[in-house]
Amino acid sequence: MKNKPGLRKGNFFESIAKGERIVTETHAEINNEDITLDVKEFNLFYGAKQALFDINIKIPKGKVTSLIGPSGCGKSTLLRSVNRINDLLSIVRIEGNMYLNDDPIYDPAVDVIELRKRMGMVFQKPNPFPMTIFENVVYPLRIDGERNKNVLAEVCEKSLRGAALWEEVKDRLNDSALAISGGQQQRLCIARAIAAEPEVLLMDEPCSALDPIATNKIEDLIDAMRGEYTILMVTHNMQQAARTSDYTAFMYLGRLIEYGPTGTIFQAPHCQETSDYVTGRFG
Amino acid sequence: MKTDAAVQKSTESKKKNSFKRSSRQRAKASLFAQGEPMIWLTGGGLVVSLMMIAGLMTLIVINGINTLWPKPVDLFVTYDNKPYMGEITRVEHFNPAKSELHQHQEKVNSDAVAYFEKHNGIAKRMLVRTGNFDLSGEHYNWVNEYDVREHTTPEQACVVERTSWGRFYGFPSAFLYNGEVIAQDDNQIWETFNKHHKEVRKRWRTQRKLETHEIGKINFYEEKERLKLREKELKFGIESEQWNTQNDHFKSFHARSQSAYEDIRTEINSLKEENDKYKIRFTTADNKEKIIPLADIVRMYPANSLTFFDRMNIYLSRWHEFLFDEPREANSEGGVFPAIFGTVVMTVIMSLAVVPFGVMAALYLREYAKGGLVVSTIRISINNLAGVPSIVFGVFGLGFFCYMVGASIDDIFFAARLPNPTFGKGGILWASMTLALMTLPVVIVATEEALSAVPNSMREGSYACGAGKWQTIWRIVLPRAMPGIMTGMILAMARGAGEVAPLMLVGAVKLAPELPVDGMFPFVHLERSFMHLGFHIYDLGFQSQNSEAAKPMVFTTTLLLITIVFILNMLAVKLRRKLRKKFVSAKF
Numbered sequence: 001m002k003n004k005p006g007l008r009k010g011n012f013f014e015s016i017a018k019g020e021r022i023v024t025e026t027h028a029e030i031n032n033e034d035i036t037l038d039v040k041e042f043n044l045f046y047g048a049k050q051a052l053f054d055i056n057i058k059i060p061k062g063k064v065t066s067l068i069g070p071s072g073c074g075k076s077t078l079l080r081s082v083n084r085i086n087d088l089l090s091i092v093r094i095e096g097n098m099y100l101n102d103d104p105i106y107d108p109a110v111d112v113i114e115l116r117k118r119m120g121m122v123f124q125k126p127n128p129f130p131m132t133i134f135e136n137v138v139y140p141l142r143i144d145g146e147r148n149k150n151v152l153a154e155v156c157e158k159s160l161r162g163a164a165l166w167e168e169v170k171d172r173l174n175d176s177a178l179a180i181s182g183g184q185q186q187r188l189c190i191a192r193a194i195a196a197e198p199e200v201l202l203m204d205e206p207c208s209a210l211d212p213i214a215t216n217k218i219e220d221l222i223d224a225m226r227g228e229y230t231i232l233m234v235t236h237n238m239q240q241a242a243r244t245s246d247y248t249a250f251m252y253l254g255r256l257i258e259y260g261p262t263g264t265i266f267q268a269p270h271c272q273e274t275s276d277y278v279t280g281r282f283g
Numbered sequence: 284m285k286t287d288a289a290v291q292k293s294t295e296s297k298k299k300n301s302f303k304r305s306s307r308q309r310a311k312a313s314l315f316a317q318g319e320p321m322i323w324l325t326g327g328g329l330v331v332s333l334m335m336i337a338g339l340m341t342l343i344v345i346n347g348i349n350t351l352w353p354k355p356v357d358l359f360v361t362y363d364n365k366p367y368m369g370e371i372t373r374v375e376h377f378n379p380a381k382s383e384l385h386q387h388q389e390k391v392n393s394d395a396v397a398y399f400e401k402h403n404g405i406a407k408r409m410l411v412r413t414g415n416f417d418l419s420g421e422h423y424n425w426v427n428e429y430d431v432r433e434h435t436t437p438e439q440a441c442v443v444e445r446t447s448w449g450r451f452y453g454f455p456s457a458f459l460y461n462g463e464v465i466a467q468d469d470n471q472i473w474e475t476f477n478k479h480h481k482e483v484r485k486r487w488r489t490q491r492k493l494e495t496h497e498i499g500k501i502n503f504y505e506e507k508e509r510l511k512l513r514e515k516e517l518k519f520g521i522e523s524e525q526w527n528t529q530n531d532h533f534k535s536f537h538a539r540s541q542s543a544y545e546d547i548r549t550e551i552n553s554l555k556e557e558n559d560k561y562k563i564r565f566t567t568a569d570n571k572e573k574i575i576p577l578a579d580i581v582r583m584y585p586a587n588s589l590t591f592f593d594r595m596n597i598y599l600s601r602w603h604e605f606l607f608d609e610p611r612e613a614n615s616e617g618g619v620f621p622a623i624f625g626t627v628v629m630t631v632i633m634s635l636a637v638v639p640f641g642v643m644a645a646l647y648l649r650e651y652a653k654g655g656l657v658v659s660t661i662r663i664s665i666n667n668l669a670g671v672p673s674i675v676f677g678v679f680g681l682g683f684f685c686y687m688v689g690a691s692i693d694d695i696f697f698a699a700r701l702p703n704p705t706f707g708k709g710g711i712l713w714a715s716m717t718l719a720l721m722t723l724p725v726v727i728v729a730t731e732e733a734l735s736a737v738p739n740s741m742r743e744g745s746y747a748c749g750a751g752k753w754q755t756i757w758r759i760v761l762p763r764a765m766p767g768i769m770t771g772m773i774l775a776m777a778r779g780a781g782e783v784a785p786l787m788l789v790g791a792v793k794l795a796p797e798l799p800v801d802g803m804f805p806f807v808h809l810e811r812s813f814m815h816l817g818f819h820i821y822d823l824g825f826q827s828q829n830s831e832a833a834k835p836m837v838f839t840t841t842l843l844l845i846t847i848v849f850i851l852n853m854l855a856v857k858l859r860r861k862l863r864k865k866f867v868s869a870k871f
Binding site for chain 2 (some may be wrong): 083085088090113114116117119120121123124125127129130131139140142143144176189192193196202
């Protein structure tokens with residue numbers, strides 16, 4: 001019997017408190033999509049403390065997927081596990097695996113540096129490098145040893161156009177990247193992230209340090225990138241998730257509770273907990 | 284602030300009405316809470332430190348600037364008819380012994396007796412730089428004011444700065460050319476002096492240049508050839524085929540350099556001969572005669588009939604000499620150019636050595652090493668290293684660099700010159716290395732601070748782009764940390780440039796006419812001993828034979844050293860500002 005029409009039976013919070021295993025409520029629509037990133041039975045530990053529990057999630061190609069959930073639920077940790085930035089902390093230990101277009105991410109044979117080149121990442125705070133705008137954008141190519149000026153200039157223009165920044169900075173590509181505004185810096189970081197044509201673009205709360213106008217521009221940009229890029233985005237802002245993403249995943253205390261098309265998640269979630277969260281009853 | 288105070292007042296007055304006692308307690312507490320006494324305390328601390336620094340700087344600057352200003356010449360004649368002519372360098376008040384007073388009373392010297400009565404037995408005395416060491420055996424004389432019968436400032440009195448024997452004070456009486464008097468009248472003498480002095484000095488400088496540089500060059504290259512011969516001897520034995528070829532070569536080279544040497548000697552002799560014709564005869568205040576060759580006179584001026592413009596001219600010409608010439612008269616006169624050069628070269632080499640090593644060490648500690656007991660022990664040890672007395676570094680430098688590394692280098696590369704050491708003794712390279720070692724902690728600590736100030740988000744951004752660790756360090760972390768590293772370099776330079784104690788052991792010397800960089804192949808001679816301004820100060824102040832004359836130069840040299848350190852620092856600060864503009868900026 002269902003408690004409410006459309007809501008799944010059972011209480012996740014109680015199960016979590018008891019330490020029981022949670023099976024994610026994954027909506028059937030996902031199965032119709034091409035999958036870029038496939039996370040399978042993923043567990044992550046910070047020392048003795050487990051931060052992620054049995055995560056199973058398939059990120060569809062060319063779509064925007066949002067990770068939502070209260071602070072400390074592990075959504076950033078999950079995102080940072082995808083490009084193995086978490087590896088930099090020596091206390092991190094993982095179980096399970098992820099697959100980027102069927103290539104395993106966690107495998108002793110994997111070259112982490114080559115792996116990271118297949119992904120782009122945008123951070124919470126804009127982090128332009130202390131160099132010119134041009135050098136910032138072509139940084140991924142530079143570290144690959146690309147020297148051809150024409151190639152670099154072409155990539156620079158394409159990426160900046162892709163990040164909707166070209167018109168604003170085309171006359172001062174040789175200025176310091178630290179001199180432009182915060183919103184522009186964040187779009188510059190996006191341009192840098194897409195310069196190497198990544199297979200998946202990871203965004204860790206990309207608008208949380210920006211003012212509303214800059215946020216708007218980034219959201220428009222994400223909207224425009226839909227279809228061309230596979231985007232996995234962490235956000236604190238539920239309206240943002242509702243506005244920009246195709247799919248939404250709700251996480252709580254290191255577990256993935258529910259994952260499905262954004263519309264369903266926000267309007268008719270299968271789980272009581274998701275419903276409580278998206279309607280603002282907790283979190 | 285104002286509103287705060289007003290609010291407080293009103294609450295205080297309200298309280299006063301109701302509870303008198305507790306309101307007083309409140310007022311007391313709030314005084315400390317406001318921090319009023321702390322402001323005074325901290326401000327006072329600042330004022331005291333500033334005053335000490337300002338006092339020291341004022342002392343150095345005033346004395347340093349005054350030293351080279353030409354002073355008038357005074358002539359004192361005492362009651363026993365002894366003349367003292369010279370510049371007053373110091374004035375003192377003292378209480379003469381009773382016996383001294385009696386002596387004067389016995390002589391029934393009414394003026395002196397009146398003097399004592401007038402001054403309550405306190406007498407003034409002056410230290411007069413009378414010069415003429417070659418005639419009197421004294422550079423300085425104390426003159427008691429009560430002994431003075433007559434005090435004048437004679438118009439014709441003349442100060443002569445010469446290349447040896449210290450200063451000369453006298454009256455020019457004749458200008459001699461080839462032993463014949465060609466000018467006797469005062470004006471005529473000055474006219475002839477001005478006419479000939481420049482060319483004579485020019486010849487003298489040419490002669491000196493020939494003596495030191497040209498002959499030095501011949502000796503240098505001949506020594507090189509001799510070493511080649513010796514090398515062959517060590518390698519193949521005497522009378523071997525190779526040795527014989529080299530010996531023939533050496534002989535022909537020797538003959539050639541001998542003839543070159545003769546040529547130079549002839550040239551020197553002709554210059555000398557020409558210069559020997561010009562002489563000036565002086566009469567001293569005590570009526571002795573002295574003939575000084577014009578070539579020996581560096582500068583001569585009638586001290587009492589100078590206009591301000593003349594004095595300025597002499598002052599500037601002395602500064603020019605001080606900055607650009609070699610020292611003479613056991614360092615108490617002349618210039619300090621070799622010391623300036625040595626200080627700057629040493630500081631630059633030291634910076635070039637210490638910065639890369641310090642940065643590399645700090646990079647490993649901060650970026651690669653995993654934190655733990657070993658790393659913290661290393662860090663503590665580095666900090667402690669900064670507290671080791673600098674003389675200990677000097678001893679270490681002497682033992683390790685000079686006697687171990689240097690001696691090994693000599694064994695391998697300069698065996699022919701042994702037993703004379705080449706690198707196996709103090710030299711500018713070892714001095715720089717020793718100071719680099721000493722200032723290493725400063726650079727490491729500053730660099731570590733700078734590295735840890737680089738935001739982690741930048742590193743992560745770089746890794747996320749697929750950069751490796753070293754790429755991230757090289758392209759992101761280091762540029763961003765550069766200004767902080769520069770700060771470390773500035774601190775190290777300031778410490779190194781002013782250090783003296785270790786240098787005394789590893790290469791700084793009293794007099795080193797050969798600069799570490801010159802025109803002789805291989806142009807940079809890092810094994811040479813060198814002069815250093817800090818050591819020069821010590822030498823002038825405490826090791827000089829003519830310490831009265833050297834003392835004022837201590838201040839001038841100190842002023843110069845501080846100025847050089849200041850200039851080096853300013854350059855580094857400017858560079859740092861440029862870097863900071865480029866790599867670090869306030870966001871948002």
